[in-house]
Amino acid sequence: MRVSSISTYLTSSQSLGAALERVQRQQAQVGSGKTLTRWSDDAAAAASAERYRGQEADWTSFRRTATDAKSWLGTADGALQSMSFVLSRVKQLAVSAASGALTDASRKAVADELDQLKGELRDVGNTTHLGRSLFGGFGAAALTTDAAGTVTYAGDDGEVKRQVSPTITLQVNVSGRDVFGFNAPPGEDLFSMLTSLSTAVRAGDSATIASSQTTLKARHDDVLRGLAQVGTTTNRVENAYDTGGVALQDLASRRSELEDVDLADAVLKMNAAQASYTAALGAASRANLPSLADFLH
Amino acid sequence: MSFSSLTIGASALYAAQRAVEVAAHNVANANNEGFTRQRVTISSSLPTPGTAGMRGDGDRGTGVTVLDVSRLRDRLADVAYRTEAGVNGSTGARSEALGRAETVLGTYADGAPEQLSAFLAAWDQLSLTPTDAAARSSVLTAGQQLADGITGARQKLDAVGHELSLRVGNDVDELNGLLGSVAKLNDEIIKATTGDRQPNDLLDQRDVALDRISALTGARIDAQPSGAVSVTVGSTVLVSGITAQTLTASSTNPVSVSVGATPLALAGEIGGYVAAATVDLPSYGTQLDTLAVGLRDVVNAAHRQGVGTDSSTGLDFFSGTDAATLSVNPSLTLAGVAASQGGASADGNNALALTASLRTATALGGQTVGDALRAFGGRVGQAAADAGRNARTASASLVSAQAARSSADGVSVDEEMVDLVRYQHSYEAAARVISVADGMLDKLINGMLR
Numbered sequence: 001m002r003v004s005s006i007s008t009y010l011t012s013s014q015s016l017g018a019a020l021e022r023v024q025r026q027q028a029q030v031g032s033g034k035t036l037t038r039w040s041d042d043a044a045a046a047a048s049a050e051r052y053r054g055q056e057a058d059w060t061s062f063r064r065t066a067t068d069a070k071s072w073l074g075t076a077d078g079a080l081q082s083m084s085f086v087l088s089r090v091k092q093l094a095v096s097a098a099s100g101a102l103t104d105a106s107r108k109a110v111a112d113e114l115d116q117l118k119g120e121l122r123d124v125g126n127t128t129h130l131g132r133s134l135f136g137g138f139g140a141a142a143l144t145t146d147a148a149g150t151v152t153y154a155g156d157d158g159e160v161k162r163q164v165s166p167t168i169t170l171q172v173n174v175s176g177r178d179v180f181g182f183n184a185p186p187g188e189d190l191f192s193m194l195t196s197l198s199t200a201v202r203a204g205d206s207a208t209i210a211s212s213q214t215t216l217k218a219r220h221d222d223v224l225r226g227l228a229q230v231g232t233t234t235n236r237v238e239n240a241y242d243t244g245g246v247a248l249q250d251l252a253s254r255r256s257e258l259e260d261v262d263l264a265d266a267v268l269k270m271n272a273a274q275a276s277y278t279a280a281l282g283a284a285s286r287a288n289l290p291s292l293a294d295f296l297h
Numbered sequence: 298m299s300f301s302s303l304t305i306g307a308s309a310l311y312a313a314q315r316a317v318e319v320a321a322h323n324v325a326n327a328n329n330e331g332f333t334r335q336r337v338t339i340s341s342s343l344p345t346p347g348t349a350g351m352r353g354d355g356d357r358g359t360g361v362t363v364l365d366v367s368r369l370r371d372r373l374a375d376v377a378y379r380t381e382a383g384v385n386g387s388t389g390a391r392s393e394a395l396g397r398a399e400t401v402l403g404t405y406a407d408g409a410p411e412q413l414s415a416f417l418a419a420w421d422q423l424s425l426t427p428t429d430a431a432a433r434s435s436v437l438t439a440g441q442q443l444a445d446g447i448t449g450a451r452q453k454l455d456a457v458g459h460e461l462s463l464r465v466g467n468d469v470d471e472l473n474g475l476l477g478s479v480a481k482l483n484d485e486i487i488k489a490t491t492g493d494r495q496p497n498d499l500l501d502q503r504d505v506a507l508d509r510i511s512a513l514t515g516a517r518i519d520a521q522p523s524g525a526v527s528v529t530v531g532s533t534v535l536v537s538g539i540t541a542q543t544l545t546a547s548s549t550n551p552v553s554v555s556v557g558a559t560p561l562a563l564a565g566e567i568g569g570y571v572a573a574a575t576v577d578l579p580s581y582g583t584q585l586d587t588l589a590v591g592l593r594d595v596v597n598a599a600h601r602q603g604v605g606t607d608s609s610t611g612l613d614f615f616s617g618t619d620a621a622t623l624s625v626n627p628s629l630t631l632a633g634v635a636a637s638q639g640g641a642s643a644d645g646n647n648a649l650a651l652t653a654s655l656r657t658a659t660a661l662g663g664q665t666v667g668d669a670l671r672a673f674g675g676r677v678g679q680a681a682a683d684a685g686r687n688a689r690t691a692s693a694s695l696v697s698a699q700a701a702r703s704s705a706d707g708v709s710v711d712e713e714m715v716d717l718v719r720y721q722h723s724y725e726a727a728a729r730v731i732s733v734a735d736g737m738l739d740k741l742i743n744g745m746l747r
Contacts, residue, residue, distance in 0.1 A: 002709065005707065005708055038399060039405050039674050039678025039679075040678040040681035040682040041682075043675045043676070047671050047672060050674065054414055054667050057414030057417070058417065064418075138637075138642070139641070159646070161424075161645075163653070296714060
């Protein structure tokens with residue numbers, strides 16, 4: 001083939017340009033540590049990586065929800081534990097009052113303590129978590145006390161739900177209606193029962209004291225049932241939280257495989273590109289050899 | 298003894314000078330890309346008849362004459378180069394346009410899909426603390442950012458379309474200038490050829506203009522018998538003989554090109570820009586509209602079910618009818634954000650229902666809103682990547698076509714050096730002939746009279 005001077009220059013400049021472009025591309029990868037910096041770098045991989053990123057964002061959100069649920073459930077557990085403790089003391093008092101061996105003064109003391117315990121139970125029943133009533137559904141408070149000292153349920157049947165994983169949405173609150181026995185026949189709820197017990201003890205009415213024992217047990221069982229429910233839900237939340245942790249690690253590593261540069265490989269490729277650029281430079285300097293003009297006198 | 302040896306020597310001197318001149322012209326233009334190397338064609342001049350009947354005094358040679366200084370142009374290489382230039386122009390333009398459109402969804406890893414995730418996270422937070430005004434306000438803010446991301450994408454597409462129409466305008470201006478100069482050069486070339494001159498450098502100028510016209514339009518170029526060339530696109534003749542048409546580019550988006558009132562479908566660089574502006578960008582725009590409407594419908598359907606803290610219900614979260622107008626419902630207040638299902642202010646269950654629906658509802662052709670957004674990004678990226686690859690291939694083909702052409706018509710300095718040496722020697726020899734003739738005449742005239 002006939003070689004013209006200009007085609008030598010064209011070839012040189014073309015191959016130098018191509019070699020330098022390769023060097024630049026490899027340098028950019030090594031510098032940023034990313035193989036994907038634009039959608040067009042690898043559209044299919046970019047779409048997958050973006051899907052993983054979306055799932056990571058979802059899981060991060062669910063784990064935040066799960067943390068909130070755990071703290072809610074922890075507070076509820078504490079409240080129910082202390083209610084159960086109080087009810088055990090009530091049971092003790094009821095048994096000692098039922099024995100009939102107490103003086104009037106002692107009975108009065110027992111009745112006073114029962115009244116105080118009732119107040120304590122009411123306070124615990126109104127426990128809040130971040131300003132929200134634990135046992136009142138969506139209501140502001142679970143229990144109200146009227147002028148006569150009668151405690152009634154002030155909450156509603158709202159279910160406080162938490163989505164803790166893409167597939168699991170749990171109810172985290174325990175209804176005060178169930179826990180305090182407001183679903184039981186009239187007069188058998190926790191607070192009415194305590195009021196009548198205290199009145200009976202004060203009056204030495206041993207028949208009523210004895211019959212209260214059954215209701216007392218039923219109410220204590222309600223609290224224990226609430227505790228069990230809180231425990232089961234806590235387990236499920238914790239499982240979901242842990243699953244989220246594993247999923248996040250997995251997603252991050254899969255995304256990294258798509259997005260991140262294998263540094264050793266990229267550095268090798270950059271060296272290769274630099275070597276080929278050096279070779280192209282050498283070739284260009286040789287291609288522009290002296291012409292015949294240099295040998296004529 | 299006649300003087301013919303002197304004139305023969307003189308003709309040889311002249312031919313050698315002319316050949317050295319051409320070689321010098323070639324060397325001077327060795328790096329001029331539009332230049333075609335030239336060659337002198339020499340031939341023996343017409344002999345004078347000798348004496349009839351005397352074979353020893355037959356036709357007498359009268360020396361050498363320069364017949365022609367011709368251009369060594371390979372027409373087929375031109376056709377190959379110009380075809381490649383048209384393809385390269387069109388793929389390059391498309392790649393450039395799609396590359397600009399690629400960033401419509403925002404930077405990769407920090408665009409609309411991430412804004413959707415942030416929007417979902419804001420609703421998740423609201424489901425935890427439905428009474429918190431900050432959580433409500435961040436739902437509205439994240440919603441507006443997501444809407445802005447989509448309207449921004451739409452605006453960017455329009456901006457790219459507008460930019461393309463400016464580029465086409467510039468290209469058409471350049472093209473009109475080129476078409477005019479081709480017609481003018483046609484005129485000069487016709488005049489030169491009828492005057493029996495060889496207009497080599499005018500032809501080179503015209504070829505440079507034709508190369509650029511091919512790159513801009515992919516037009517067909519035909520030689521006419523007069524020495525002129527015609528430039529044709531489809532069935533529209535842009536240049537014929539000494540007349541050239543003037544093209545106009547609309548300043549609308551999408552841009553179009555026409556001759557008078559007739560729309561013109563060009564290839565080449567202009568065609569690439571026009572195709573991207575009329576086909577690719579509007580299609581992306583439509584896809585964005587579908588996405589925007591899908592997002593609006595899914596979110597609104599869930600939002601209408603809920604109740605705000607002001608007991609309002611059935612309100613839309615997003616308003617707007619397409620990607621350009623999508624926005625958070627301007628009449629939606631903080632209290633109107635419907636996190637609650639039953640109306641209780643502490644109820645965050647509608648927020649949960651909304652995120653669940655937005656995450657899972659396959660509202661867009663079997664895809665969720667998030668998947669559709671990402672698939673859109675993938676499609677735009679893939680198109681840009683494909684266009685880029687095509688442009689690189691076309692550019693490599695163009696370079697090899699250019700190399701093939703310049704190997705036929707480019708100047709080789711070595712060859713010119715050889716010619717210089719050759720004609721220098723023939724000049725020296727001719728000078729010698731003259732000096733010998735001079736010596737002989739000197740002897741005859743001065744020696745004999747003494």
